[in-house]
Each structure stands twice: as structure tokens, then as C-alpha cells.
Amino acid sequence: MMNRRHFISYLAGTVGALWFLNSCKNKATVSYKTSWLSDNGAFGHMIRDPHFPQPSSEIRIPVLIAGGGVSGLSAARELVKNNRNDFLMLELNHITGGNAISGQNEISAFPWAAHYLPFPNNSNTELLNFLKEENIITSFDTQGLPVYNETYICHEPAERLYLHHKWQDGLVPEYALDTNDKKDIDRFFRDMDNYRRMKGSDGKYVFEIPLAAASTDDFTELDSKTMTVYLHEKGYKSPYLHWYVDYCCRDDYGSPAHMTSAFAGIHYFASRRGQSASAERNSVLTWPEGNHFLVKKMEKYVAGKVMHNQLVYSITKKGNGIVCEAYHVVNKTTTRFICDQLLFCLPYNTAKYILEPSICKVPETPPVHNWPWAVANIRLKAFEQERGQPLSWDNVIYSENALGYINNCHQLIRQHDPYYNFTFYKNILGATATEARRKAREMTKEQLVSDILQELQLAHPRITESIEEIVVKVWGHGMVSPYPSYLSRVKPTLIKSIDDRIYFAHTDLSGISIFEEAFYQGRNAAEMLLKQKSDSVV
Ligand SMILES: Cc1cc2nc3c(=O)[nH]c(=O)nc-3n(C[C@H](O)[C@H](O)[C@H](O)COP(=O)(O)OP(=O)(O)OC[C@H]3O[C@@H](n4cnc5c(N)ncnc54)[C@H](O)[C@@H]3O)c2cc1C
Known part of the structure; x- marks a missing residue:
């Protein structure tokens, strides 16, 4: 059969x-044209076997931000808001934004990756403040609920699914399902709703965004199995439900359900409680250029302070200072930067190549996939x-x-x-x-x-x-990838820095790659940096 x-x-x-x-x-x-987007991606691998010219110039700056993705930009915003303007940002690409960049043709702008932001949770006040500053939230109603700018709320019809040769409304399979499938799907959503309300012994939600604000109770058991195992254990048989959950894991994490932790799988459904005065709870904010719209709003904090096309390939300590070397991938020249403090907002896997091992011990994390x-x-x-x-x-x-x-x-x-x-x-x-x-x-x-x-x-x-x-x-x-046990094991890493001089911020350290986590990562690292008074060497 x-x-x-x-x-x-x-x-x-x-x-x-x-x-x-x-x-x-x-x-x-x-007949249509096909091409690759030309970018600097291939240069990234040069850090594994660095053969760069000797530095031809030196720049001294109190704070250096390595990496101009959302985490780096959010860190810069936090510094500027605290009257720290004495920094520079180094970014490999010719534009800032990391994987929230966009393109444009004569028809419209279009995203190259991140394309939407769901209404953030109402407890995520820092992110809501940012959205208010940028007129994405126009006001708050008498109950304190945000009123979102209608231009940016995803218009109807928002989602459709092609199932059995026909487009249906919404993404949860509905068309031509039998009673058992429907029962399974209803039960699953009731299950997820219970998780959405679940709080730990510390009174915090178990499923929260950012993850760092969640309950610190131990959920390693749920995190240690895959989402597929979880579905089987709970007796969910509907192939349509299995497909939907697998789709959600692939869509949000890039990994299929059988390789995604059950905690992460449930997090997708149970972590969002964002309410608004102006639209339904599950609405999303979107723009033709995707989340590059949000990146452009943050770029004002780095105006005149970003050096693009800079491949950071070495970071070491010298006395009380930090020495960072970067290769300009267009001009083919190397610059030495000397700073007091550094925000490492690069993919975490690059740390082992970039940080000089004898001097800067890379905080250990489970392997990042x-x-x-x-x-x-x-x-x-x-x-x-x-x-x-x-x-x-x-x-x-x-x-x-x-x-x-x-x-x-x-x-x-x-x-x-x-x-x-x-x-x-x-x-x-x-x-x-x-x-x-x-x-x-x-x-x-x-x-x-x-x-x-x-x-x-x-x-x-x-x-x-x-x-x-x-x-x-x-x-x-x-x-x-939030593969089984990654989220439970990566958590303690968030608070670590190297000698209170090098701070880490990247969604790799959250374990879930979304705008909200990147925004939190950058802000949190910058806050830690700001608390630290260090002697200046520059
Ligand atoms: C296809 C795709 C779709 C997505 N869709 C969504 C979505 O719809 N909504 C959502 O919220 N999230 C989405 N995301 C995830 C979201 O884009 C990320 O979570 C977020 O942008 C990550 O920001 P970051 O700063 O942590 O990392 P990154 O974006 O990785 O930023 C790191 C920066 O460091 C730079 N860099 C790397 N190495 C070096 C080096 N050696 N020297 C100097 N610079 C270097 C990079 O160029 C980059 O700019 C998507 C991601 C992808 C890939």
C-alpha cells in the first residue's frame, strides 16, 4: 500500500x-536569465589558513565591534544610547545586515534571507522600544498594548498551502483531511497552547523569547529528544500533522523535525504571546525588503563608523589591550586595530580560528552546527x-x-x-x-x-x-541548528566573556536564529561591556 x-x-x-x-x-x-548573487561569502573561509600581508596601517579605538549583522548593530545601538560613540565596526560584506540583507530591481525590493518579524512578546520591552522609536509601533493603547503601523502588518491574504492540487487558506493542512487527522491536529494545538501558558518554579515562562528570559528550570529531558520522537511518544499519527511540524522546523531552523530538539520544536509554537491593540495575536510585520528594513533603521547608530569589506582574521591580547587584524578583501591591504574592548558579533564557529588560542581561550560551547x-x-x-x-x-x-x-x-x-x-x-x-x-x-x-x-x-x-x-x-x-541538547548546553555560555574585554554576541549562542534573539544578543553583550570599567591602552 x-x-x-x-x-x-x-x-x-x-x-x-x-x-x-x-x-x-x-x-x-x-528564456530567462540566471545568476548568482555576487558577494564576499567565499572570503570567510580564508580565516582557516590565513596568509595575509603585514599590516600597513594601525588604528587605535576604545571599542571594536567585529561583525555587522543584527547582533553587531544592536550592540552599536546600545553603546550609542549610553553615550558611547568611541567605537568602530568591521564587516566582511560591502553592506551591513548579515543574513538580513536585501536586493532591489525595478519591480520592488526583495529579501535575501530574513523577511519577517512576528509581533514580539509584550515582555520584550527593549525590542518594543526600538519599534516605537522607529514608528513601527505608532502608540500604546490605554492598556499598554502596542498599536502597530498598519503599513507594516502583513496584509490579507497572508498564507496559503498547496494541497491536493488546490490552494487552501492558511498553512495548517485542512483540505480533504479525515476525522483522525483533524483530531490529531486539534489535540496538538491544544498541547502547544498548554506549553504556551506553562511557567517554571521561578514564575517565568518556559518558552520565551529571548530564550535567556525563560525559566531556568531544568527541561533537558525535552531538549534531549527530537521533535519526531516527541510526536511519536505522544501518539500523533497524522501524516499531515507530521508534515506540518517538519515544515515548521525546516522553515524556522533549517533542520528537519527528526534532527531538531523537541524543546526547540515546541518553542516554535509555544513561545509567542505578542498582543497588539491593532491586529490579531499571530500577525507578523513584513516589508518588501524583509528585515533589511529593520537593519536600515539601526544603521544610523553606526553612521561613519563601519569599515566594510574587512575580514577579521586574528584577535589577540597585548598587555591590557586587544590587537585585532583585518584584511580588506577589495584593496588587499591589512590593518591592525588596537582596542580596549571588543564585541565579537561573528558566527561563533569562527572564534576558534580568529582568537589566538594561547592568549584568548575560546569559551567552550557544544559544537555549533x-x-x-x-x-x-x-x-x-x-x-x-x-x-x-x-x-x-x-x-x-x-x-x-x-x-x-x-x-x-x-x-x-x-x-x-x-x-x-x-x-x-x-x-x-x-x-x-x-x-x-x-x-x-x-x-x-x-x-x-x-x-x-x-x-x-x-x-x-x-x-x-x-x-x-x-x-x-x-x-x-x-x-x-537547535539539535537535541544544544539549547540546554549552550545556555551558560551566554554570560561568559574573556577577561571582561571580549564579549560574544551572535544568534549561534542563542541556538535559535531569529531577529529577536540577535537583537537581544547584541544588546546584552554591549550592556556587559558598558558595566566594565577598564584602563585604556589606546
Ligand atoms: C534563509 C534565511 C531566512 C531567515 N528568515 C528569517 C526571518 O524571516 N525572520 C527572522 O527573524 N529571522 C530569519 N532568519 C534568521 C536571521 O536572519 C538571523 O537570526 C539574524 O539576522 C542573525 O544575526 P547575527 O548578527 O546573529 O548573525 P549574522 O547575520 O551571521 O551576522 C554576522 C556578521 O558577521 C560578518 N562576518 C562573518 N565573518 C566575518 C569576519 N571574519 N570578519 C568580519 N565580518 C564577518 C557577516 O558578514 C555578518 O554580517 C533567516 C536566516 C536565513 C539564513
């Missing part, structure tokens, strides 16, 4: 073959509406590997414009995160585009006829 998973792959195969025949038939009409992602920005000259729920902001395809795409024109007020920009998100999976990264490295542009189109054509068999351009980017180290 054909089980559900086999049925899906059978379906995928059939549609794929039909598309192939179809595309052969239409070959003359199909990063899952790769591929993102394709697809420009269309037309889009045909199909059966069922109309084109939405998030459009997900029910299949084993596909995630789906975002319509970047969704928030724009346009009339009768036939052009669209879709951002397609693809997990690159493997038996381990390392194997998946190797696969991602070896994939040619043609293979990647072909895989993406096959996934897209499950729902839109004729879409290639409307495509004008596809630009792809691989995020080799896309997201930290």
Missing part, C-alpha cells in the same frame, strides 16, 4: 515529469491565479522538501501591474548539517535553479513561461 510520504514523492515525480514534457513542448518560449539555505529571487512578467485561495504573502507547497515562496509585491499598493518578485526559500538537507553544507558548496547554479523550479512547478506547472530572471544565493552557514 502506498503510504502518505510515498504518495507525495510519487506525486512530485509525476508532476515533475509532466513539467518536463511541458517544458520541452514550450522550449522556444522559455549550521544548516545551509538557498534563496532565489524570481522576477515574473505575469502571474496566473489558480484554483482556490488567491496569491498570498507566504505560499507554501505541501511536499517533502519544498518550503515555498514569498510574494514581495504583497505589501505594495499597486494596480494592474502584471510584474511580480517572488523570493523562493529552499532547504538544502543531508544526513548531517556538514554533509548538507558540502552539498550546497558543490551545487552548480544550473542544478540549484533546476531543483527550485521543480519544487515551484509542483504548484505552478507553467511558471517558467513567465519568468524573466532568477538570481540565487546560497547561505552556506545559514542558521544555527
Whole structure:
């Protein structure tokens, strides 16, 4: 008998073959440009075997921020708000933002990775303050609930799922499910609601964002098993529920449910309690350029202080000072920086290569595993509406590997414009995160585009006829994986620094890669730095 998973792959195969025949038939009409997003990603690996020219210049600065992602920018904001303007930021890319950057063509802006921020929890006052400062929250009502700027709340229709050849409203499978499936799905959401309300003996929520604000009670048992094991233990049998939970793990963590901790899996559903005076609880904030919008709001704190194209490759101590060397990947020159304190806002895996081991002992963490992602920005000259729920902001395809795409024109007020920009998100999976990264490295542009189109054509068999351009980017180290036991073991690391001079901030140290965690990481590290009075060497 054909089980559900086999049925899906059978379906995928059939549609794929039909598309192939179809595309052969239409070959003359199909012509679109494909390219990679050009960036500095490849330079990152040079830190493993550094052979850089001797420094040709020296800069002395009290505080240095290494890394200009959301964590680094949030740290800079905290420094400036505390009247500390005596810092510089070093960033490898030619723009700041890390994996919350965007692109633009004549149709609209589009994200290269992070694309939305759910309404933050009302206890996350620092983040709410930032949103208020930037007019993303316009006011607070008499009960203190935020009123969000309507332009940024995801418009309806927000989400749809392609299931059984038809688009349904929302992402939880509903269409043509039998009673047992529905019972399982209802029970699961009741279960998650109980977790959402659960507090530890310290009165704090067990599932909280940022994770550092959660109860410190011991939940290692839940964190030690996978989400798939958890579902089986609880007797959930519905293949639709299993698919949905797996999709959520792949979408938020890059890793499938059978490689994601049950604590992290539940966290996805149980950690959000953000309420607003102006919209439903589960709404999200989004912009055509995704979270780059938020990055641009933080850039004012580093105006005139960022040095781009700088690959930080060595950090060591000298007397009471810190010496950091960086290679300018365009000019091919090296600069030596001498500072009193340093905020290390780089991916944590780079610490073992960059920090001089005999002098700066890297605080130990469990191994950081990063899952790769591929993102394709697809420009269309037309889009045909199909059966069922109309084109939405998030459009997900029910299949084993596909995630789906975002319509970047969704928030724009346009009339009768036939052009669209879709951002397609693809997990690159493997038996381990390392194997998946190797696969991602070896994939040619043609293979990647072909895989993406096959996934897209499950729902839109004729879409290639409307495509004008596809630009792809691989995020080799896309997201930290909350694999079983990682969250319980990484927690104590958050408070460590090296001799109160080097502080760490990156979502790798949260274990969950989302804007809120990066914002917290940077702010927390900068707060620790600000508390420390150190003798100056600069
Ligand atoms: C495909 C994808 C989709 C995502 N979607 C969402 C979403 O919708 N919503 C959400 O909240 N989150 C999303 N995320 C996660 C979110 O983008 C991240 O959690 C957050 O931006 C991480 O910020 P960070 O500063 O901790 O790290 P990073 O973004 O990794 O920042 C580190 C910075 O350091 C720089 N750097 C690295 N090495 C060096 C070096 N040696 N020298 C100098 N600079 C260096 C990098 O260029 C980078 O700018 C997504 C991530 C991916 C990959």
C-alpha cells in the first residue's frame, strides 16, 4: 500500500515529469536569465589558513565591534544610547545586515534571507522600544498594548498551502483531511497552547523569547529528544500533522523535525504571546525588503563608523589591550586595530580560528552546527491565479522538501501591474548539517535553479513561461541548528566573556536564529561591556 510520504514523492515525480514534457513542448518560449548573487561569502573561509600581508596601517579605538549583522548593530545601538560613540565596526560584506540583507530591481525590493518579524512578546520591552522609536509601533493603547503601523502588518491574504492540487487558506493542512487527522491536529494545538501558558518554579515562562528570559528550570529531558520522537511518544499519527511540524522546523531552523530538539520544536509554537491593540495575536510585520528594513533603521547608530569589506582574521591580547587584524578583501591591504574592548558579533564557529588560542581561550560551547539555505529571487512578467485561495504573502507547497515562496509585491499598493518578485526559500538537507553544507558548496547554479523550479512547478506547472530572471544565493552557514541538547548546553555560555574585554554576541549562542534573539544578543553583550570599567591602552 502506498503510504502518505510515498504518495507525495510519487506525486512530485509525476508532476515533475509532466513539467518536463511541458517544458520541452514550450522550449522556444522559455528564456530567462540566471545568476548568482555576487558577494564576499567565499572570503570567510580564508580565516582557516590565513596568509595575509603585514599590516600597513594601525588604528587605535576604545571599542571594536567585529561583525555587522543584527547582533553587531544592536550592540552599536546600545553603546550609542549610553553615550558611547568611541567605537568602530568591521564587516566582511560591502553592506551591513548579515543574513538580513536585501536586493532591489525595478519591480520592488526583495529579501535575501530574513523577511519577517512576528509581533514580539509584550515582555520584550527593549525590542518594543526600538519599534516605537522607529514608528513601527505608532502608540500604546490605554492598556499598554502596542498599536502597530498598519503599513507594516502583513496584509490579507497572508498564507496559503498547496494541497491536493488546490490552494487552501492558511498553512495548517485542512483540505480533504479525515476525522483522525483533524483530531490529531486539534489535540496538538491544544498541547502547544498548554506549553504556551506553562511557567517554571521561578514564575517565568518556559518558552520565551529571548530564550535567556525563560525559566531556568531544568527541561533537558525535552531538549534531549527530537521533535519526531516527541510526536511519536505522544501518539500523533497524522501524516499531515507530521508534515506540518517538519515544515515548521525546516522553515524556522533549517533542520528537519527528526534532527531538531523537541524543546526547540515546541518553542516554535509555544513561545509567542505578542498582543497588539491593532491586529490579531499571530500577525507578523513584513516589508518588501524583509528585515533589511529593520537593519536600515539601526544603521544610523553606526553612521561613519563601519569599515566594510574587512575580514577579521586574528584577535589577540597585548598587555591590557586587544590587537585585532583585518584584511580588506577589495584593496588587499591589512590593518591592525588596537582596542580596549571588543564585541565579537561573528558566527561563533569562527572564534576558534580568529582568537589566538594561547592568549584568548575560546569559551567552550557544544559544537555549533549550521544548516545551509538557498534563496532565489524570481522576477515574473505575469502571474496566473489558480484554483482556490488567491496569491498570498507566504505560499507554501505541501511536499517533502519544498518550503515555498514569498510574494514581495504583497505589501505594495499597486494596480494592474502584471510584474511580480517572488523570493523562493529552499532547504538544502543531508544526513548531517556538514554533509548538507558540502552539498550546497558543490551545487552548480544550473542544478540549484533546476531543483527550485521543480519544487515551484509542483504548484505552478507553467511558471517558467513567465519568468524573466532568477538570481540565487546560497547561505552556506545559514542558521544555527537547535539539535537535541544544544539549547540546554549552550545556555551558560551566554554570560561568559574573556577577561571582561571580549564579549560574544551572535544568534549561534542563542541556538535559535531569529531577529529577536540577535537583537537581544547584541544588546546584552554591549550592556556587559558598558558595566566594565577598564584602563585604556589606546
Ligand atoms: C534563509 C534565511 C531566512 C531567515 N528568515 C528569517 C526571518 O524571516 N525572520 C527572522 O527573524 N529571522 C530569519 N532568519 C534568521 C536571521 O536572519 C538571523 O537570526 C539574524 O539576522 C542573525 O544575526 P547575527 O548578527 O546573529 O548573525 P549574522 O547575520 O551571521 O551576522 C554576522 C556578521 O558577521 C560578518 N562576518 C562573518 N565573518 C566575518 C569576519 N571574519 N570578519 C568580519 N565580518 C564577518 C557577516 O558578514 C555578518 O554580517 C533567516 C536566516 C536565513 C539564513
